[in-house]
Amino acid sequence: MPKVERNQRTLIAYATKSGVTGESAAIIAEVLRDTFHYEVDVVDLKKNTNPPLRDYRNIFIGSGIRMGRWYGRAKKLLERTDEHHNIIIFLSACSPVIPRNIMQQCSSILSMF
Numbered sequence: 001m002p003k004v005e006r007n008q009r010t011l012i013a014y015a016t017k018s019g020v021t022g023e024s025a026a027i028i029a030e031v032l033r034d035t036f037h038y039e040v041d042v043v044d045l046k047k048n049t050n051p052p053l054r055d056y057r058n059i060f061i062g063s064g065i066r067m068g069r070w071y072g073r074a075k076k077l078l079e080r081t082d083e084h085h086n087i088i089i090f091l092s093a094c095s096p097v098i099p100r101n102i103m104q105q106c107s108s109i110l111s112m113f
């Protein structure tokens with residue numbers, strides 16, 4: 001498989017409070033690298049609040065859910081994306097049902113493109 005250009009790289013950026021979303025991010029990165037030969041950077045949004053999104057084509061945004069809300073750092077990152085990005089959102093939660101307010105926030109941010 002050819003090496004991807006810098007702007008074709010994949011970012012996995014996550015917000016976590018108890019660590020689970022970071023573990024998921026590491027597993028997703030391993031599969032993308034080992035199976036699909038993607039060039040992947042993993043960023044903890046608590047340590048790097050402002051990753052340079054123009055460097056990436058694919059952006060995975062991960063967040064835990066507490067009290068029916070996803071984490072602010074993940075939402076802020078989604079707000080910084082644009083129509084040039086392929087966006088994947090993954091959530092860690094104890095319920096399999098995604099709260100309606102999170103769905104609405106994502107739809108509303110993505111519909112601005």
Ligand SMILES: Cc1cc2nc3c(=O)[nH]c(=O)nc-3n(C[C@H](O)[C@H](O)[C@H](O)COP(=O)(O)O)c2cc1C
Nearest residue numbers: 016017018019020021064066067068092093094095
């Ligand atoms: C205080 C607290 C509130 C939570 N609220 C929810 C919730 O509203 N809905 C849900 O599905 N899971 C809820 N959970 C479960 C978390 O989403 C789950 O533990 C998740 O893996 C946390 O992700 P993180 O470790 O990356 O922060 C809650 C957990 C805690 C500790």
